[in-house]
Amino acid sequence: MTRHALVTGVSGFTGRHLARRLVADGWSVTGTARSRTSGVDGVDERHVDIDDWLGLRSLVGEVRPDVVYHLAAVVDTVTTPDLGLLYRTNTVGTAAVLDAVLRSGTAPRVLVASSAFAYGVVAEGADNIGEDTALAPITPYGASKAAAEAIARQWWRQTGVDLVVARGFQHTGPGHVGAYALADWARQLARGATTLDVGNLDVVRDYLDVRDVAAAYLELADTGGPGEVYNVGSGVGRTMRQMLEGLVEAFDRDVEIRSDVGRFRPSDQPVFVADVAKLRRDTRWAPKHPIEQTLADLARSARVTAGRGE
Structure with missing residues (x-):
């Protein structure tokens, strides 16, 4: 039986690589895209804004995915020209995705892609940052991701929606463009x-190949603990x-x-x-691409x- 995945932000840097892996592994993939296309053959793209609550409810109800990978985000780690768009997309958009999953009547697993920028200020001497490190974001982007995590985990505790949070560190690789x-x-x-x-x-800094990030998301969607947060990085x-x-x-x-x-x-x-000990402990993941x-x-x-x- 064909498995169905919904990838929000499928045209983004990580979304494109994740979609390629899913299609190669035999998944039926539907993705949301804001303006540009992913360019990935085999992906059914839908132009639905991630803060469009009614549009997302309709889409999730139609697709009835087995797994939702919520990657859609405004990625702005330094300057933020449009705070409203940042928070509508990264924070309110996360609530909209989870609402759509709950109302669809399905019970898919949801992977919420967060960011290490949610950590913000880390105490001196904490060279390897574990998931239990307090979040003290210092940029609007980091704050938007910390808020999205809080919403996601509250949603899990209240509703039982099966989700896992992937807190990604910096990554690069083929196709990386933009002001990074x-x-x-x-x-x-x-x-x-x-x-x-x-x-x-x-x-x-801790840089991981974007293809290894996509592989980590696949593993976490499969075996990550419900309601748990996992660092996704190289550990180097x-x-x-x-x-x-x-x-x-x-x-x-x-x-x-x-x-x-x-x-x-x-x-x-x-x-x-x-610190990626938790990711390695709970999944079969290991990075494949040397720097x-x-x-x-x-x-x-x-x-x-x-x-x-x-």
Whole structure:
């Protein structure tokens, strides 16, 4: 019997990779998209806003999914030009998705994709951040995700809707675009840049390949504990300098790196690395893509995008 998955935000970075895995594994996949298409063959895309309560109720009732992957979000980790859109999508949208699941009369598992930005300020010395670390977000995006988590877990306690929360750390890989450090550097290098102006390269971050993130979501939807929160990261800390050097090596060119103090963020955590012991304990997940492959594939996809003039 064919299994049905609903992926909100299917046209997003992680959503596209997750949809490809689901289709390859034989799932029937329906996805919500706001404006752009996912470009994934085999996905039935619906243009439903994630804060459209009636539209979501109709969609979930029609699809009757076995699993809902709630990935739709406004991802804005630093500046927020539209707070209303951010909270309507990330926070109220989560409530709308859960309401639609409850009213559909089905009992699917729901995976709610949160973010490590919900942690915010972490005590000095907490190099590997566990799921029991207090949430103290310092950006509107982090706050929106912390609020979405609270709504999701309250919903689970009150209604019994079967859900799991995946708290994702930073990730990159093929197809990564936008105003993110690695994606932006890759775009500039693909367009022939010989100098890069950068911020603080001494901070330590936890980067995971987006394909391994998608694999973790699949595993958590299968065996994650009901109502539980799981970090999704590599568990390995690397300085941003190491990440940039790896990316430059993937492009195989000499590049001048110029430090710009104007790009430093006073709120930056010196070290921000996930403790993924719980994820490994409760699932069969293990990352498959070494960071060198991740950066090489990011460089390759950036070249393709630049070649199309995008």
